[in-house]
Amino acid sequence: MLMIITIISVIVATNVITWLVLSSQTNTKNVIDDKDNAQNLMSRDTMIVSQGIRLGEQQVELDDALRLSGLGSLAATVAHELRNPLGVIRTAIYNIRRKNKNPDILSHLDNIDKKIMESDRIINNLLNYARIKTPQFEQVDLLTLLKETIINAGKKYEKHSIQLTSNLDTIKKLFVEADPVQLQEIFGNVLDNAYQSIDSSTGIIIINVAQKGAMLSIDIQDNGIGIEIEDIKAIFKPFFTKKSKGNGLGLTLCLELLHLHHGKIKVHSKPGKGSTFTITLPVSQNDK
Amino acid sequence: MTNNTILIIDDDKELVEEITEILTFEGYQVLSAHTGDTGLVLFKSCQPRLVLLDMKLPGISGIKLISIFKSLQPNTPIIMISGRPVYSPLCKQDKIEHNLEEQRLKMVDLFMNKPFAVEHLISSIDRLFNKTP
Numbered sequence: 253m254l255m256i257i258t259i260i261s262v263i264v265a266t267n268v269i270t271w272l273v274l275s276s277q278t279n280t281k282n283v284i285d286d287k288d289n290a291q292n293l294m295s296r297d298t299m300i301v302s303q304g305i306r307l308g309e310q311q312v313e314l315d316d317a318l319r320l321s322g323l324g325s326l327a328a329t330v331a332h333e334l335r336n337p338l339g340v341i342r343t344a345i346y347n348i349r350r351k352n353k354n355p356d357i358l359s360h361l362d363n364i365d366k367k368i369m370e371s372d373r374i375i376n377n378l379l380n381y382a383r384i385k386t387p388q389f390e391q392v393d394l395l396t397l398l399k400e401t402i403i404n405a406g407k408k409y410e411k412h413s414i415q416l417t418s419n420l421d422t423i424k425k426l427f428v429e430a431d432p433v434q435l436q437e438i439f440g441n442v443l444d445n446a447y448q449s450i451d452s453s454t455g456i457i458i459i460n461v462a463q464k465g466a467m468l469s470i471d472i473q474d475n476g477i478g479i480e481i482e483d484i485k486a487i488f489k490p491f492f493t494k495k496s497k498g499n500g501l502g503l504t505l506c507l508e509l510l511h512l513h514h515g516k517i518k519v520h521s522k523p524g525k526g527s528t529f530t531i532t533l534p535v536s537q538n539d540k
Numbered sequence: 541m542t543n544n545t546i547l548i549i550d551d552d553k554e555l556v557e558e559i560t561e562i563l564t565f566e567g568y569q570v571l572s573a574h575t576g577d578t579g580l581v582l583f584k585s586c587q588p589r590l591v592l593l594d595m596k597l598p599g600i601s602g603i604k605l606i607s608i609f610k611s612l613q614p615n616t617p618i619i620m621i622s623g624r625p626v627y628s629p630l631c632k633q634d635k636i637e638h639n640l641e642e643q644r645l646k647m648v649d650l651f652m653n654k655p656f657a658v659e660h661l662i663s664s665i666d667r668l669f670n671k672t673p
Contacts, residue, residue: 328624331623331624332596332622332623332624333623334623335623335624335653335654335655336552336555336623336654338623338654338655339552339555339621339623339654339655339656340552340554340555340558341655342655342656342657342658343555343558343559343562343655343658344554344558346558346562346658347558347561347562350562350565368655372655
């Protein structure tokens with residue numbers, strides 16, 4: 253009983269669990285002479301440790317939920333606080349325009365109006381980012397989900413003459429334990445970036461899916477403008493963007509969602525040649 | 541003489557100043573309060589034809605004032621102006637409180653998110669004025 257209490261009190265930091273396993277085994281070897289008793293104690297220790305690990309996992313899930321709700325509250329507060337002064341500026345501009353007799357001032361007022369609306373859009377994007385919830389895991393047909401995402405992106409960029417190829421038809425079935433809405437968000441964002449990076453008429457996007465043991469990897473490769481070496485580290489940071497209409501939250505969102513799925517995202521890029529984003533995901537959340 | 545008084549309750553003094561000027565120019569008589577409590581006193585004493593109400597206020601909150609105003613004068617339109625995101629999952633962290641807020645917000649005649657277009661505010665006030673005697 254004493255041991256259980258000790259373990260529960262320590263598992264808040266999940267990385268301490270390994271230490272607990274080692275110390276309990278050492279004690280068993282040194283103190284217990286009777287083999288049966290030793291075995292009983294070992295199996296009890298294993299049970300306690302497995303309970304400890306489960307509690308550790310629950311703690312991680314709880315930490316994620318708390319962090320996300322904290323992020324949501326922060327974003328809501330920031331949005332509220334920023335929308336108030338923006339409201340005053342917009343109303344004041346209306347009054348200046350009404351009283352203004354000088355036509356030279358009008359273009360400046362138009363510019364202020366545009367920037368107010370731009371700021372409002374940034375606030376909305378921040379709110380969308382903050383609405384990330386802990387994933388609702390289910391068995392997802394990855395091939396169908398990817399095909400749907402590709403079709404949606406194709407419709408969005410139908411004016412672009414970009415050729416998209418994939419190896420999806422060569423794979424029979426591929427299921428993954430994930431939140432389908434969040435997965436679509438991840439693939440949609442990376443695919444958006446691929447389309448937006450291509451400005452030539454000979455654009456190519458290649459999607460490759462492969463299973464390596466308990467992990468899945470999805471490569472999304474483009475022959476777009478690529479990413480400068482000094483920008484590579486910054487692309488996952490909030491609000492970093494080089495696009496005129498980008499909000500700099502797409503890849504941050506992907507990184508956050510993949511963290512919740514115990515997956516990863518990596519990028520290889522050559523300026524002027526294109527980029528490859530590699531997303532890796534565990535097939536099952538038990539294999540993470 | 542017809543009542544054309546609008547009561548603005550918002551703790552942002554600059555916003556109240558700007559809106560007061562616009563609505564006065566549009567021909568309305570404007571009263572203003574920067575706290576919920578003063579707003580309630582003015583509502584009772586002056587019986588405005590319409591109320592522009594902020595959600596977050598010092599003293600009695602804008603949300604509470606909705607139900608108080610509607611119980612005192614059910615036909616007086618209320619336009620809620622706020623920077624706070626409404627009807628988003630963010631507001632559902634405390635379910636009981638959220639449900640209560642949602643019920644009160646449904647009593648509002650119009651909800652406008654800051655920064656709103658002034659033209660939209662003016663046309664909405666005109667429309668709500670024409671509805672009430």
